[in-house]
Amino acid sequence: MSNAVEFDNIDVIFGNNQAKSLELLDAGKNRDEIAEATGDILGVANVSFDVPQGEICVLMGLSGSGKSSLLRCVNGLNKVSRGSLRVHDGDWMVDVTTCDTKTLRDLRRKCVAMVFQQFGLFPWRTVEDNVGFGLELDGMGPKQRREIVREKLALVGLDQWADKYAHELSGGMQQRVGLARAFATDAPILLMDEPFSALDPLIRNRLQDELLDLQDKLNKTILFVSHDLDEAMKLGNSIAIMEGGYVVQHGTPEDIALRPANGYVADFVAHMNPVHILRGRAIMQRVAKDQRTGSGDLPIKDENIRISLENGIIRAAHDGDLGELKLINYTGDLPTDLDPMDNSVIFVADDTVLLKDLIDMRGITQNPVLLTHEGRISGTLGRKAFFESLTQTASPAD
Amino acid sequence: MEWLTETKIPLGRWIASLMDALNEHADFVFYTISDVLEFIIENTVDLLVWLPPFLIIAAFGALAAWLHKSWKLTAFTVLSLLLIVNLGYWEATMETLALVLYASLFCMVIGVPLGVASAHRPWLFQILRPVLDLMQTIPTFVYLIPTLILFGLGVVPGLISTVIFAIAAPVRLTHLGIISTPKALLEAGESFGCTPRQLLFKVELPSAMPSIMAGLTQCIMLSLSMVVISALVGADGLGKPVVRALNTVNIAQGFEAGLAIVILAIILDRICRRDTNENTGQ
Numbered sequence: 001m002s003n004a005v006e007f008d009n010i011d012v013i014f015g016n017n018q019a020k021s022l023e024l025l026d027a028g029k030n031r032d033e034i035a036e037a038t039g040d041i042l043g044v045a046n047v048s049f050d051v052p053q054g055e056i057c058v059l060m061g062l063s064g065s066g067k068s069s070l071l072r073c074v075n076g077l078n079k080v081s082r083g084s085l086r087v088h089d090g091d092w093m094v095d096v097t098t099c100d101t102k103t104l105r106d107l108r109r110k111c112v113a114m115v116f117q118q119f120g121l122f123p124w125r126t127v128e129d130n131v132g133f134g135l136e137l138d139g140m141g142p143k144q145r146r147e148i149v150r151e152k153l154a155l156v157g158l159d160q161w162a163d164k165y166a167h168e169l170s171g172g173m174q175q176r177v178g179l180a181r182a183f184a185t186d187a188p189i190l191l192m193d194e195p196f197s198a199l200d201p202l203i204r205n206r207l208q209d210e211l212l213d214l215q216d217k218l219n220k221t222i223l224f225v226s227h228d229l230d231e232a233m234k235l236g237n238s239i240a241i242m243e244g245g246y247v248v249q250h251g252t253p254e255d256i257a258l259r260p261a262n263g264y265v266a267d268f269v270a271h272m273n274p275v276h277i278l279r280g281r282a283i284m285q286r287v288a289k290d291q292r293t294g295s296g297d298l299p300i301k302d303e304n305i306r307i308s309l310e311n312g313i314i315r316a317a318h319d320g321d322l323g324e325l326k327l328i329n330y331t332g333d334l335p336t337d338l339d340p341m342d343n344s345v346i347f348v349a350d351d352t353v354l355l356k357d358l359i360d361m362r363g364i365t366q367n368p369v370l371l372t373h374e375g376r377i378s379g380t381l382g383r384k385a386f387f388e389s390l391t392q393t394a395s396p397a398d
Numbered sequence: 399m400e401w402l403t404e405t406k407i408p409l410g411r412w413i414a415s416l417m418d419a420l421n422e423h424a425d426f427v428f429y430t431i432s433d434v435l436e437f438i439i440e441n442t443v444d445l446l447v448w449l450p451p452f453l454i455i456a457a458f459g460a461l462a463a464w465l466h467k468s469w470k471l472t473a474f475t476v477l478s479l480l481l482i483v484n485l486g487y488w489e490a491t492m493e494t495l496a497l498v499l500y501a502s503l504f505c506m507v508i509g510v511p512l513g514v515a516s517a518h519r520p521w522l523f524q525i526l527r528p529v530l531d532l533m534q535t536i537p538t539f540v541y542l543i544p545t546l547i548l549f550g551l552g553v554v555p556g557l558i559s560t561v562i563f564a565i566a567a568p569v570r571l572t573h574l575g576i577i578s579t580p581k582a583l584l585e586a587g588e589s590f591g592c593t594p595r596q597l598l599f600k601v602e603l604p605s606a607m608p609s610i611m612a613g614l615t616q617c618i619m620l621s622l623s624m625v626v627i628s629a630l631v632g633a634d635g636l637g638k639p640v641v642r643a644l645n646t647v648n649i650a651q652g653f654e655a656g657l658a659i660v661i662l663a664i665i666l667d668r669i670c671r672r673d674t675n676e677n678t679g680q
Contacts, residue, residue, distance in 0.1 A: 075589050109591035120586035124604045134590040137600070185590070 003088060004189055004221035005051040005074060010083040012069050012245075015040025018081050031244050043069035043078065045245040051238075053088070053188075056215065056222040058236035060229065060268070066245040067225045071191050074223060075112045076104045087111060089188055109138050113182035117194040119174045121166040127153070127177050128162040134185040152180040155214065172203040179211075183218070192224045196231070208234055229268045233257065233277040241265050254282045274389065280358060280371045281351035283389035284379030292376055300380050303368055305346075312376030317346045319367075330361060330369075338364050346370065351378050355389060362386060417544050425548075432549040439496055439553050443634070446492040454492075455479045462669055471668055478661045487636065487658040494625050494635035494662060497553065501560040501621040506614060509565050513572025513613075514598065523573060530566040538563060538627050546631050556628025564620035571613030575606025608672060615670045622663045636662070 013021045017038040024034045031042040044066045051057045059067040072078040073085055073096065080097040087094050089111045094103055113134065121130050129136075131152055132145040140148075153159045156176040166174055175195055182190055196204040208231060215222065226232050232239050233253040240250040241264070249261035257277050260266040291298055293312040300307065304320035317325040322344055328335060330349035338345065347361045351371035358381060361369055368382040420428075446454065455476055463472040482491050516523035538559060545555040579602050587601035603610075629637025636659050643652030 077585055077589060105591045105593065107591075108589055112589075114586070114589040116582055116586060118582050120582045122583060122586070122601070122604070124607070133586075133600075137591050137593075137596055181590075191589075 002053050003050040003086075004053040004055075005088070005223065006084075006086040007047050007049055007070070008084045008086065010047040010070065010073060010085055011045055011081045012043035012066075012073060012078055013040050013081045014043055014069075022082055042066075042245045044073070047083075047240075047247050049240060049247065049250045051221060051223060053221050054219050055237040056224055056235050058224045058226055058232040058239045059242060060226055060232045060239055061242035062227060065242040067227075067242045068193055069245075070242070071193055071223055071225050074189070074191055075108050075114060087189065109134060110185060111187050112189045112191060113185055113187040114191040115175070115178045115182045115193065115195045117197055119166070119171075119178045119198075121174055121177055121181075123166055125165075126162065127158065127164050127166065127169070130166065130177055131180045131184050133181060138185070148184060149180075152183045153177075155183060156180045156210070170203075171199050172207060175199065175207060176210075179214075183214075188220055190220045190222045192222060194225050194227065197227070204231075211235065229256075229272045230276070233272065241268065253277050254279060258282055275356040275359060276354065278355040278389055279351070280349065280353045280355070280369070280381060281373070281379065283355065283385055284351060284371050284381045285385055286379045287377050292373075292378060298377070300368055300382060302382050302384060305368065307370065307377070309377060314348055314370055314372070314377055317370070319343075325367065330357070332357075334360055334364065341366065343367055348372060358386065413544075417547055421547055428548040429550070432552070432554045435500075435554045435557060436552060439500055439557070442496045442500070443493050446496060447489050451479075451483050451488050455483075458665065458669070462665075465669060475665050475669075478665065482658050482661060485654050485658065487639070487655060490634070490636045490639060490655070491658055491662060493633075494622075494637070494659070497557060497560070497625065497628065497633060497635055498618060498621045498662075498666070501557055501564060501624075502614065502617045504557075504561050505565045505568050505617045505621075508561075509568030509613065509617070510572045510610060513569045513610075514576055514602075516569070517573045517576035517602075526569065530569060533562050534566045538624070542627065542631055551632040553628070553633040555631045556624070556633030559631070560621050560624040560628060563624055564617045567616035567620055568610070568613035571609045571616065572606060575609025575613075576602050578609070579605040611670065611672050615667050618666050618670060619663060622659060622666070625659060 011022060011025060013025075013034075015021065015038065017040050021034050021038045021040040021042070024037055025042065025045060029037070034040060034042050047070060059071060061067045069078055073080050074087065076096050083097065085096045087096055087107060092111070094107050094111075096104065096107070099107070122133070125133070128146070128149050132140075132149045135145045135148060150159060150162065153162055156179050158173060158176055158180065161169060161173065166177065169177065175198075178195065196207050199207065212235065222235075224232075224235055226235075233256075236253055238250065238252055239256050240247045241256065241261075242248065243264050249256060249265050251259075254277070256265060257269055257272065257274060260269050285301060287298070291309070291312075295310050295312075297306045297308055299305070305325070306318045306320075307314055308316045308318070314327065317327060319325055325346040326344055328345050328347050330347050330353065342364060343366050345365050346367045346369075347365065348370045349357070349361070349372070351373050353371070358369055366383070368380050370377060371379045371381060458479060459472050459476040462468070462475045482488055512526070516526050541562060542555065542559055545558050549555045549558060583601055583605055584597070587597050592600065625633075625635055625637040626640050627637070629635065629641045636655050639651055639655035640659075642648070643650075643655065
């Protein structure tokens with residue numbers, strides 16, 4: 001998959017002594033030391049990573065960590081002091097750090113749209129005129145604009161509100177208008193600067209779900225700034241954690257949760273609820289590679305259970321005391337006809353299953369869960385690994 | 399102390415000779431300006447006086463009703479204007495109205511662009527601020543004398559003095575409105591690809607509009623407060639009967655003319671003022 005945005009050694013310094021500050025940065029000085037020496041503020045330091053097309057990448061960190069500063073570089077609201085930042089749209093490529101104002105304006109009108117924390121809606125415009133703002137700037141006529149605006153408002157469920165003013169709407173609805181405005185130009189890249197932080201938790205959750213639904217339909221590339229790890233884990237295909245202007249860890253949500261790079265990340269993770277993020281494959285005991293496609297009996301470590309495999313496909317499971325166990329394939333819903341604590345059954349699930357679903361399965365049977373990858377066994381999840389994952393002491397054996 | 403007073407710096411003389419020089423070498427410029435302005439204003443006054451008073455009163459009433467949808471304001475407007483007709487000050491009121499409207503028009507046409515320019519260029523505002531302070535605080539009579547010399551007796555020196563006095567309000571309030579455009583809105587405008595011109599017309603000016611309108615109403619009020627002084631240099635209008643009343647100690651006439659000024663002020667202020675809870679959002 002091709003990249004939509006590429007950050008290449010990006011430094012951002014706010015102030016008038018750029019050259020001196022960059023020199024100090026190269027000499028390994030931190031933000032406070034640079035501020036003291038030159039009066040400049042270090043916004044972003046030495047950031048390099050790529051955002052593949054169609055992915056949601058979350059920039060995470062405490063306030064002042066540089067996440068918003070980095071986001072704003074993508075559409076040139078912040079000026080990059082050094083490095084190169086490439087934005088791709090199909091075959092079209094722009095280096096934001098070197099392009100002229102005309103190109104930057106084209107980029108903002110057609111390629112990169114933005115959603116703001118405080119919504120940034122114009123109070124003197126109706127909802128309809130707010131959503132059509134980007135199209136209007138580009139010189140589209142009112143009739144054509146109206147059609148697109150109605151369509152985008154329908155997308156966010158606000159088609160009945162087109163003639164209202166922003167302040168007549170609730171916060172959640174205002175941000176839906178903000179979303180519709182960003183969708184209106186059909187820009188493939190979306191910048192979202194803590195878009196849901198100003199909303200109450202219930203509405204925030206609902207908008208997160210809506211965003212994920214919309215993303216399934218629209219398949220945009222989204223850069224999302226958040227200070228809430230739960231939000232980041234829920235939305236992000238990848239997460240970049242920032243501290244003092246640096247990206248301290250960039251990886252999948254599981255990487256971040258299970259292998260925090262330093263104490264700062266670990267502190268974030270410690271306050272996170274793991275059940276919505278961790279997947280079976282991250283916490284399971286892996287089955288050795290040669291057995292994944294092998295045949296014969298496979299004993300499960302720490303349990304009195306053996307499973308019979310045929311080319312890696314699970315055919316049966318046997319308990320030392322109870323005898324033959326009933327295999328249940330988990331496909332998203334639990335069977336309702338089972339008694340709780342029925343130890344005569346054993347679940348088989350794909351190894352991308354979420355920890356919260358594994359908890360449901362464990363609520364029915366004490367037996368370990370068998371995990372598969374493309375139909376063949378890949379791991380098992382016994383009592384020990386299961387409880388360790390909940391207290392996040394798990395260190396998966398790779 | 400003597401050394402300090404021995405040789406007086408000829409500050410006043412410099413200004414006087416500057417005026418003399420201007421009057422001597424550039425008098426045609428000032429007389430042309432004066433003639434053009436006088437022509438415009440007098441024709442407007444002629445038109446306003448020629449129209450039947452009831453038509454103008456009805457127009458004011460309709461404007462009040464249409465803009466503010468308030469029967470109270472409409473009733474007040476109509477009744478108080480009828481009172482002016484009854485008192486016999488209709489013609490003077492129309493003369494004053496014309497003067498105030500043109501003074502406000504010039505103030506806005508010059509003041510709003512100046513306010514916008516100074517909001518975008520802090521150095522310009524640094525220069526402009528003391529000048530505006532000077533224009534507002536220097537006693538009116540002081541610059542009445544040179545304008546009188548340059549433009550001759552009549553409505554034009556009155557208009558120019560009024561503009562000098564009142565222009566600070568729209569400049570300052572436009573400047574204030576533009577610089578207090580919320581940063582979030584500026585960023586929203588920029589992030590969707592505004593050109594600088596689009597940013598001004600689609601974001602900054604609409605956002606500053608309440609402030610600019612406040613500048614307009616203030617400008618009208620300040621212009622009205624100058625009508626008596628304009629009368630001193632020969633401008634027609636409600637100032638004249640006030641000055642005459644002062645000279646003849648005529649309490650009745652002074653009170654009636656003063657009341658007409660107040661009525662005009664209240665009507666113009668209420669009609670121009672935007673309701674604060676209308677479409678302003680947060």
